[in-house]
Each structure stands twice: as structure tokens, then as C-alpha cells.
Amino acid sequence: MSEEHFIVIGNGPAGHNAAVTLRLEAPGARITLISKEPHGCYRPHLLPNWIAGDIKEEALYVCPVENYKNMAIKLRSGQKVVALNLGQSELILDHKEVLRFSGLVIAVGGKPRIPEPLLTFKDLMLTLKTLEDARTWKDEIARVDSVLMMGGDLTSLAVTKALLSLGKKVHFMINEDAFWPLRWNPVLFEEMSHRLSQKGVEVLADQRMKGIKRKGERDYEIQIGRQTVRVGMIGAFFGLTPDVRFLAGSGLRLDRGILVDEYLNTGFKGVYATGDCAQIYYPALRDYWVSVGHDNAVELGRTAALNLVGNTVKAEAAGKCIFEVQGIKVNTSWWTEF
Amino acid sequence: MAKVDLTIEICGMSGDGTIAAGGILNEAMSRAGLSVLAFDSYPAEIRGFGRCVTLSRIGSEEMRALSDKAHVLISLDDKESQSRVPFLVKNGTVLFDNKPASYVPENESIAAHVDPEVRLFGMPFSDLAASASGSTKGRNLAALGGFAALFKFPPDVFREVIKKKFGAKGEKVLDANVRSFDAGYQYALETFRDRILKTISLPEKGEQAERTLISGSEAVARGALDAGLKLYFGYPITPATTIMEYLAQALPAKGGRVVQMEDEISSIGAVLGSFFAGQRAMTATSGPGFALMTELITHGVMSETPAVIIDAQRGGPATGLPTKTEQSDLHAAVFGGPGDSARIVLAPTNVLECYQCTVNSFQLAEKYQTPVIVLSDFFLNNRVENVRLPLLSREDRTNRNVYPEESARGKYRRYQITDSGISPRAIPGVEDFLFNATGLEHTEKGTPDYSSENHQKMTEKRHRKIQGALKDLPEPVEFSSGRTMDVGVIAWGSTFGSALEAVLEAQREGLKVGGLKVMSLFPYHTEAIRTFMRKCKDILIPELNYEGQLANLIGHLHGKDVLRLNRTTGMPMASRLILDKVKAMIGVK
Numbered sequence: 068m069s070e071e072h073f074i075v076i077g078n079g080p081a082g083h084n085a086a087v088t089l090r091l092e093a094p095g096a097r098i099t100l101i102s103k104e105p106h107g108c109y110r111p112h113l114l115p116n117w118i119a120g121d122i123k124e125e126a127l128y129v130c131p132v133e134n135y136k137n138m139a140i141k142l143r144s145g146q147k148v149v150a151l152n153l154g155q156s157e158l159i160l161d162h163k164e165v166l167r168f169s170g171l172v173i174a175v176g177g178k179p180r181i182p183e184p185l186l187t188f189k190d191l192m193l194t195l196k197t198l199e200d201a202r203t204w205k206d207e208i209a210r211v212d213s214v215l216m217m218g219g220d221l222t223s224l225a226v227t228k229a230l231l232s233l234g235k236k237v238h239f240m241i242n243e244d245a246f247w248p249l250r251w252n253p254v255l256f257e258e259m260s261h262r263l264s265q266k267g268v269e270v271l272a273d274q275r276m277k278g279i280k281r282k283g284e285r286d287y288e289i290q291i292g293r294q295t296v297r298v299g300m301i302g303a304f305f306g307l308t309p310d311v312r313f314l315a316g317s318g319l320r321l322d323r324g325i326l327v328d329e330y331l332n333t334g335f336k337g338v339y340a341t342g343d344c345a346q347i348y349y350p351a352l353r354d355y356w357v358s359v360g361h362d363n364a365v366e367l368g369r370t371a372a373l374n375l376v377g378n379t380v381k382a383e384a385a386g387k388c389i390f391e392v393q394g395i396k397v398n399t400s401w402w403t404e405f
Numbered sequence: 406m407a408k409v410d411l412t413i414e415i416c417g418m419s420g421d422g423t424i425a426a427g428g429i430l431n432e433a434m435s436r437a438g439l440s441v442l443a444f445d446s447y448p449a450e451i452r453g454f455g456r457c458v459t460l461s462r463i464g465s466e467e468m469r470a471l472s473d474k475a476h477v478l479i480s481l482d483d484k485e486s487q488s489r490v491p492f493l494v495k496n497g498t499v500l501f502d503n504k505p506a507s508y509v510p511e512n513e514s515i516a517a518h519v520d521p522e523v524r525l526f527g528m529p530f531s532d533l534a535a536s537a538s539g540s541t542k543g544r545n546l547a548a549l550g551g552f553a554a555l556f557k558f559p560p561d562v563f564r565e566v567i568k569k570k571f572g573a574k575g576e577k578v579l580d581a582n583v584r585s586f587d588a589g590y591q592y593a594l595e596t597f598r599d600r601i602l603k604t605i606s607l608p609e610k611g612e613q614a615e616r617t618l619i620s621g622s623e624a625v626a627r628g629a630l631d632a633g634l635k636l637y638f639g640y641p642i643t644p645a646t647t648i649m650e651y652l653a654q655a656l657p658a659k660g661g662r663v664v665q666m667e668d669e670i671s672s673i674g675a676v677l678g679s680f681f682a683g684q685r686a687m688t689a690t691s692g693p694g695f696a697l698m699t700e701l702i703t704h705g706v707m708s709e710t711p712a713v714i715i716d717a718q719r720g721g722p723a724t725g726l727p728t729k730t731e732q733s734d735l736h737a738a739v740f741g742g743p744g745d746s747a748r749i750v751l752a753p754t755n756v757l758e759c760y761q762c763t764v765n766s767f768q769l770a771e772k773y774q775t776p777v778i779v780l781s782d783f784f785l786n787n788r789v790e791n792v793r794l795p796l797l798s799r800e801d802r803t804n805r806n807v808y809p810e811e812s813a814r815g816k817y818r819r820y821q822i823t824d825s826g827i828s829p830r831a832i833p834g835v836e837d838f839l840f841n842a843t844g845l846e847h848t849e850k851g852t853p854d855y856s857s858e859n860h861q862k863m864t865e866k867r868h869r870k871i872q873g874a875l876k877d878l879p880e881p882v883e884f885s886s887g888r889t890m891d892v893g894v895i896a897w898g899s900t901f902g903s904a905l906e907a908v909l910e911a912q913r914e915g916l917k918v919g920g921l922k923v924m925s926l927f928p929y930h931t932e933a934i935r936t937f938m939r940k941c942k943d944i945l946i947p948e949l950n951y952e953g954q955l956a957n958l959i960g961h962l963h964g965k966d967v968l969r970l971n972r973t974t975g976m977p978m979a980s981r982l983i984l985d986k987v988k989a990m991i992g993v994k
Binding site: 105106107132135136142143144145146159160161162163164165166167199203 | 501503504505507508509510511513514516517520521522523524525527599600
């Protein structure tokens, strides 16, 4: 009898919980958890708090890496999957090692999105997705007095709060993209502008960025409408897009994310996708839906694992989780309209 | 400068250029002003079989021992490197070739074996070398380029060393190697720009001590040259061959000769002959060769003829483990051979002492008219350290031969009984100073005499002479923290560095622990050793042999059993092992 080998790709909240659930549900199986980040699972929503110095780095981690060994989960951190061969039930790592699996959960999450017109300035902007990004923010912030925040996803507001607590001058560009992936909403826009201004943030409303000049080390001059803003750092917060380019040609159905049914199955036996990278079909909505947020990811990771070992658990409809940002409660869905 | 203490391990198959890469790394670190202690481990076969490992410990302070854990592992062969993974520190760094020629099954990559905390840096070593130079031969240099970039180490230092190493091979070879290095450097800079590791802090130009990066074998050879060696006789054997190789280049330039003999018996015979004729000579061998020499060594004892013999110990018995280290020839060096054949046995503990012991051995051999054995070992001979070699003083160069007085002309007694046991030695060819030189027991004139009374008298004379040499032999050196100690660690040879590191760490942790370095193994300084032992509740003697040969030799001085820590793994003893044993003896964790 061939050995059961479950592989989970991605060690964010969804991937981590998928692996742990598999361990509990299939005690005899071999479980491999592959993460391109070089450490254990952490709570990404706490990164702004860490940047602000409110919590210690240890508090970010879900568990010490030794726990994986104790749970007999082989964690391969700092390793990247570059291709999937579903016909052979194989995946290929960046260093050309081939791993065979009997079941697969894809939970690769998303990567920072930069809108097309701003791609030229990509290298001048800092994003915040990973712990390494947060480390860079932490290092850089200590050396600057002012920051321009562009975009306006949920993370941007949490980071703004962190910057203010550190005594930094914050300029915040708000336009109709500002609350992406939340739907554009004039009431929310007004409310948010007002609250940010009250906190001392210089709000640059309805303005377009025309250009960035690098004047020196940590010195940028940005032309916004008719205004010129001079800052030490620029943050880009335009949300995340699923990190699924490596799956092109794998046979999986891809839209913006991986298309899965309400049981998170990709259409291939034993292959599931979950978390931020899964575009889940809800028969009641007759549409695909993507859920974001830590709690949703945890639940979806667990669901995928349960179904992989033979259960039939439906994914909870997104929207379960409510974020509270600057005192405003917002529902969380992603780039799918709701 | 910030404290640096970094252990780097390069591992590959024979033929991967592992040892060459290690040599370049060590030289670069040394040129940058850092302390270096490095050791290569490779298979006994010439090429194509087995694992090669080079371990380099670099630091801002003097390095006494290798670390048992590496901070960085550069894998030139993943299959071979897998066994080195357990020796990585937590959060260690691994550089490996992530573009092997073909796909590899699960678990054949080193990435499958590292702990999650390990930082993996995959680089296409072969591809980088091939695209830069047209050949994959330079993949080891591409790997070094990656290392330099990751640790922000000045690439020019590496380039200079590469030029020195390959310059003589022509422009094309040199260029290919520099290009391979540069390709790896640039690739790592660009690919890992967000993951560049901690910078290796380097001393300012003015802070750099002028030091020479040499191996123990080279130190022995240079010591012999500086002592005025005229003739070297030897038969190749690992790990002593490197001494002969060095001298084959250097000795003729100084007017001397290197002669490869038919075996070790003829080598020691020729050395005795040279000294007999008044010329300084030396041979170097390892365990199996030393065994063959023993009869003639005792001939030197009996005929009171000087000789200098380097025994570079390796794993035994018999041909044993040619490329592994051990300290198991001590009994053979002290007692080997027929009869009561007391001789002088010295054991250096580091590269600098390899030099010093060799220099001293010539004066000792001549003054005390006896074979002097310098016991080094594979680890000492093959490891490199950057040391400051001393300029020899007039004292070091003084001729210590004791020649007969003019008044003895015509009535010369070569083996005259004296209080010191030293009889004036005439060099053959001096008129009216004729004598018999024989391996048979003899009278003061050298005439064979087997009478009980004569043998007793002559045996006492020879032993008196050797015991009298103690005043000229290096005294034990104590590293103690107080007047009384819970544990005293006594060590010799290459294990002493690890022992001292363990002792100093124990002292830092507030433990009452002391250390004693013993370089003179025979005769040994009974009183000094006993004095140290009296201060210690318990004595620990760590050695790279199974029985505890030094413990057997000096253990009785303690008045109760000494504790032994013995390993025969073929590798140097880790200081951690000694520290753990010390703590266990004291009863602390």
C-alpha cells in the first residue's frame, strides 16, 4: 500500500490550519507543509502592531517552529513550488526537487497589487504583505519623519495608525481606489477622510499621483495634483492578488484565483485550494466569492483539510468576519462584488 | 570592530573543488585581518570517491578550536552535505546549487533535510560558472561569490586570492575563475538583495596583525628550516607527506637536500647517520611508518645519537584511517621499541607550537644526544591558522652540542659517566677522538660490555640524562580560576585547544574549573602536574584515543582515578563535549 502523503502549499493562516487539521484527521499520513517564507506561520494582521512596537516579534507567531516537528509535519520553509503536474500527482520545487503527493491543499495567499499606471514607480514603494516586508518597514521608519500612504486597503489604515503612534507625519492619498477591495462608497469616503484628518493625517482627497522624483536617500518628491509632497517613504496599499501564476498550465481552472467548488475542490481528485487564493463558488449566489481576513482563512484551511480526508463540509460564505478599522466596521470580501 | 565568530563549512565530493574553495576562503579571511582556524577532511583515495569537508572558523579573536556547529554550510554536493545538516546551528545558512543538471527525487536535495529555521539560499552554481567561463569547473568559486555577497565581504580580497592561486596557470584559467566568482557574487547581490545577512565586521587596516596563514605541516617544515635543517629523509605517508613536499621546494634553496628513501627504516637510519656526522636532519612519518622506525630509534637512544622525528598521528592501528585524526601513538612514541629506551617526546597543541617545537627539537636532540619525537596529528598537520611566526633569537640558534674538551684528546670516552648523564660528543673524523658507536650495551669508550654492573650503570646514565632534560622542556601551562577547583582538565596535542575553550567557557559560567596544557610528554614535569592535580577535586583527561594514553601515563600522580573522555571518531574533539562532561562531573546542567 502506498504511503499517504498530503502536501499543503503555503503556511499562512489557511495553510497552517489545513496542515494541523490533516494531522489530527489523518494521524498515519505523511504531511509536508511548503512555505516560501523562511519561518513558521505568523498572524499577518498583527504586522502593523509589530511595526508600531506594540507587540514583540514572538507574539506574531502562531507557534514555535519546533511544534511542526512535534506534530510530525515536515515544514519546508524558504522553499518555493514552481510547477504542478496533476497527472502525475507531482509538484516541483524551485531547486528542481520533485515531490509526489496523494492529496494537495493549495493555500498560497496573495501578493501585493500595484495598479498598472504605478508600476513604473514600483521600486520606490514599500508594500506590506510578509514579515520580511514588515522588517523593512520597521527599519526604514526609524530613519524617516514622513510617509505617503497610497492605495487604501485595510492594511493601510492599520499602518497609518502605527505611523501616527510613532510620531510620523502621514500623507494619505484617498480617491475612489482608496478602499479597494471594499466597494467604493461616498459615505465611507467622507467618514474616513474626516477621521483621518482628525487624527492629524494630511488627507489628499480625489488627487492623482503624477510623478515621483527621488531626491536622495529616503527623500522623495511626489507630484499629487497641483501639490508637491516631500516624504521619506512611500507605502503602496492596493490590496492583494492571488499568487497563482506558477499554476498556469497545471490544468487548474484559474480566474483571478483558483476556481473551486463550495467544498473547495479544484475539480481534481484530492486537490483543494483555500484561503485568499481560492475563488469559491456559492450555488446560492451563483457566483464566485473570495474571502479575506485571518478568521476566514483559518476556517477555510480547516474545511479544505477535512474534505481532503473524505468529509463533505461546505465553505462558509464570506462576510462572516467583520473588520473594525478606525472605529468603522467593514465587511470583508475581496475583489468580487457583493 | 564587532566580535566575529563564524564557522563556515564547505562540503562536496572529491573533485568538486571543495578543498580549493576552503583554501581560498581561509586566505581571504586572513588577508582581511581575521583570525582563521581551518581544517580539511577528505577521503583517503586520490579522486572520485567520498566526501570532502572543509571547516573554517573565523573570528576577531584568536581561535583555539573548531566549533562543532557551523553557521554556514556551502553544499557543492547535496547528497554528501546531508550528513552535515545536524552540525548546523539553529538559524544557520545553507548555500546550495538549486539548478542541478536534472530533476531530483524527493529527499535527494539538501533542502529536504534542513530544519525550518535554516536560511536557504539556492544559487545555480554550475549555470553561473558555465555562463561566465564556459565551464562548470568554477562552480565552487561561484559559490564563494555568493558567500561574499551574502556577508557583504569585500570581493576584491577574494579576487586577489584567486589571482594568487591561479595566476601561475595562465591568463585564461585565472580569468575563468575570477569570472565564476564574479558571476556568483553578482547573482547573490541581485537575487538576495532583501536577504543579505549580517556583515562580517573587519578590523581597520591599522588593527590587522601581520600574520601568516600556514598549516601545521608547513609550520613544522619552516621550523626545521629556521633551525638549520640540512637533510630531510622520508617516505611518503599521510599526513606527513605535506612536510616533505614543502621541504622539497624550500630546502634545496637553502643548500640542503631532501631524499625520498625506500622506506621509513632507511629514513630514520639516514637521519641518525646525518646527526652522527654532525649535520642536522629530520624525518616525518605517521603511525605505520613510526612503527617501522622504532628499532632504530632505540638505536639512537643506545648509541646516544640525536635524531628529530615528526610523528603526524592518524587513525590506527596499522594503516588504519589515513585521513582521520587520532592521538593514539603516545604509548608508541614514549615506550615504543625494545628495552628501556627513554627519549624526549614533545606534543605541540597548535600551529605556532608546531613551529616552536620543531625548532627546539634540534637543540634538544643535540644537547641530550637522543632522538626527539614531535607528536603532531592529522588535525594539527592539516589545519591552517594565521599565526605570527617569531623571529628566532640568538638563544634559539645557539649550538647546544656538548663537544669534548681538548684535554680529552687521545683518552676520549664517548660515553663517559657524568652527573648530568650527558657525555661530550665528538663528531667522527676528529683525530684522536675515536670511539665505537654501537647498539650493543657498551662501556664508556663504546666497547661492547654486557656485564650486569655496566648495564645498570649505563641505563641509569641514559635515564638521568633524559630526566635532566626536563629543565629545557616546556613546562605545563595552567589556566586556572582559583586556588581550588572542582575539575581540572589536562590535555595535550590538538585536543588542548578544545579543552581550553571548554575550560574558559566553564569559568565564564562561574564554575571552578582549571586547565593544564602538557607539551612535554616524556619526560614530564611530575611536580608541576601533581601541584595542579592537588588543587583539583577531580581530573578529566580528554583524548582522541580509546584507552586514555596520557591518563595512563600521568594519572597515577593524582592519587585517585582520573576521569577519561575518549573519542575515536577520526574527527577533532568538540569543546562542547568536554564542557558537558565537566558540568556533569560538577553536577550542573
